[in-house]
Amino acid sequence: MKILVVGGGMGGTIVANNLARRxxxxxxxxxxxxxxxxxxxxxxxxxxLLYVAIxxxxxxxxxxxxxxxxxxxxxxxxxxxxxxRFDRNQVRSxxxxxxxxxxxxxxxxxxxxxxxxxxxxxHSEIFYTEEGALKLFKRLSGxxxxxxxxAVGVPHKCPMAPLEIxxxxxxxxxxxxxxxxxxxxxxxxxxxxHSLENVAKWATPEFDRLGITYETxxxxxxxxxxxxxxxxxxxxxxxxxxxxxxxxGMEVIERNKLGQGxxxxxxxxxxxxEGAHRNVYVLGDTTNLPISKAGSTAHFEAEVVAENIVxxxxxxxxxxxxxxxxxxxxxxxxxxxxxxxxxxxxxPQPRAPTQSVHWFKTAYNRLYWASARGLL
Amino acid sequence: MADTSPSTVIDxxxxxxPGPLMELIAQIKLARIGDILEVWATDxxxxxxxxxxxxxxxxxxxxxxxVDREWHVRVRKSK
Numbered sequence: 001m002k003i004l005v006v007g008g009g010m011g012g013t014i015v016a017n018n019l020a021r022r023x024x025x026x027x028x029x030x031x032x033x034x035x036x037x038x039x040x041x042x043x044x045x046x047x048x049l050l051y052v053a054i055x056x057x058x059x060x061x062x063x064x065x066x067x068x069x070x071x072x073x074x075x076x077x078x079x080x081x082x083x084x085r086f087d088r089n090q091v092r093s094x095x096x097x098x099x100x101x102x103x104x105x106x107x108x109x110x111x112x113x114x115x116x117x118x119x120x121x122x123h124s125e126i127f128y129t130e131e132g133a134l135k136l137f138k139r140l141s142g143x144x145x146x147x148x149x150x151a152v153g154v155p156h157k158c159p160m161a162p163l164e165i166x167x168x169x170x171x172x173x174x175x176x177x178x179x180x181x182x183x184x185x186x187x188x189x190x191x192x193x194h195s196l197e198n199v200a201k202w203a204t205p206e207f208d209r210l211g212i213t214y215e216t217x218x219x220x221x222x223x224x225x226x227x228x229x230x231x232x233x234x235x236x237x238x239x240x241x242x243x244x245x246x247x248x249g250m251e252v253i254e255r256n257k258l259g260q261g262x263x264x265x266x267x268x269x270x271x272x273x274e275g276a277h278r279n280v281y282v283l284g285d286t287t288n289l290p291i292s293k294a295g296s297t298a299h300f301e302a303e304v305v306a307e308n309i310v311x312x313x314x315x316x317x318x319x320x321x322x323x324x325x326x327x328x329x330x331x332x333x334x335x336x337x338x339x340x341x342x343x344x345x346x347x348p349q350p351r352a353p354t355q356s357v358h359w360f361k362t363a364y365n366r367l368y369w370a371s372a373r374g375l376l
Numbered sequence: 377m378a379d380t381s382p383s384t385v386i387d388x389x390x391x392x393x394p395g396p397l398m399e400l401i402a403q404i405k406l407a408r409i410g411d412i413l414e415v416w417a418t419d420x421x422x423x424x425x426x427x428x429x430x431x432x433x434x435x436x437x438x439x440x441x442x443v444d445r446e447w448h449v450r451v452r453k454s455k
Binding site: 116154155159189190191194195196197217219231232233246260261268290291292324326340342343344345347348 | 386387388389390391392393394395396397398399401402405406421425428429432433
């Protein structure tokens with residue numbers, strides 16, 4: 001049994017380690033082989049970028065060597081896949097080699113696409129990369145007051161990040177003593193401040209209480225010097241624009257024509273790629289599923305996929321279905337946080353933020369590595 | 377009579393986040409002008425939110441069909 005994991009992010013790492021744990025005996029006996037092909041030898045804890053942007057974490061705290069996160073029985077190579085040949089159960093990697101498999105898991109993730117909105121890359125700060133988060137921190141360090149606009153594109157990764165950066169900015173500005181010289185303004189694409197209705201019901205009065213203004217039904221159309229235009233016809237003037245940019249799937253997915261926008265059509269319960277190939281599974285941001293593009297989504301999906309791949313091999317069929325489970329922390333203001341947990345059938349019921357959840361989130365920023373290794 | 381069969385079906389049933397309207401906003405960017413997109417939602421609010429957004433932005437709202445507590449909302453990309 002040859003299992004190929006394409007991508008070394010959260011989903012790929014958790015699924016590979018989960019498989020290694022379930023197949024210990026078969027791996028030792030040489031009956032199973034788990035092979036990961038990744039584009040990077042380093043693994044980034046992406047949620048940490050939010051903290052880098054406001055100076056609460058340093059970039060080197062976000063990285064581990066990918067090899068160190070994987071079970072020693074897993075073969076790991078930095079050799080990204082360039083071509084998928086599902087009819088032959090093969091991929092071709094950048095080195096030119098061909099790799100065969102019995103089951104393949106595609107977890108290549110997503111990328112920011114600020115170029116989709118004219119002027120956005122030039123006129124905004126984007127904290128979704130290490131370089132961008134540091135650049136924003138430097139801008140904020142020199143900021144002495146004015147109008148900050150946080151604008152949200154569609155689709156985007158980490159659905160709580162827009163609220164979190166806004167609340168955390170509020171605290172940052174307050175600590176620096178420039179809150180009274182700053183107006184924080186937030187825009188959101190649909191008719192409330194967050195897609196989750198119950199989260200919006202909580203966040204709206206929080207915005208009002210903290211003096212954060214907002215405009216809903218605002219989809220970025222074009223950014224110019226000092227002003228952001230919306231598809232809906234309105235404008236938001238800014239001194240500093242912080243953008244949550246639209247995202248796309250990875251180029252290799254688009255190049256291989258696996259899905260429009262780089263999102264692979266995926267069965268919402270089995271996580272198999274839609275179509276004829278039952279041995280092709282898709283995880284995390286890479287799917288086209290109508291659920292949050294978040295690390296927890298990839299984590300919960302990875303557990304289902306690992307269990308089903310082993311079950312397919314050992315008993316000839318799957319044993320679990322993915323129920324759409326997502327869990328997201330939400331950093332609020334004043335060192336408080338809450339969380340949202342939901343699935344396809346149950347909406348979230350977020351509770352009032354507390355300091356204890358904030359400290360747990362802070363601890364999770366370190367515990368993540370245990371989670372990726374499959375220990376949590 | 378104009379053809380109103382959808383070129384893209386967005387199955388956003390059970391989607392709380394990002395939700396049916398955000399799924400439509402994402403998909404409509406990838407569509408061509410004239411394409412019809414049909415959103416399947418299991419929350420009644422989408423049957424109101426999607427037409428409201430489409431009209432505000434300038435896309436054509438074509439109608440909503442209710443099927444067993446599901447709402448199938450059709451929009452034609454107009455710009």
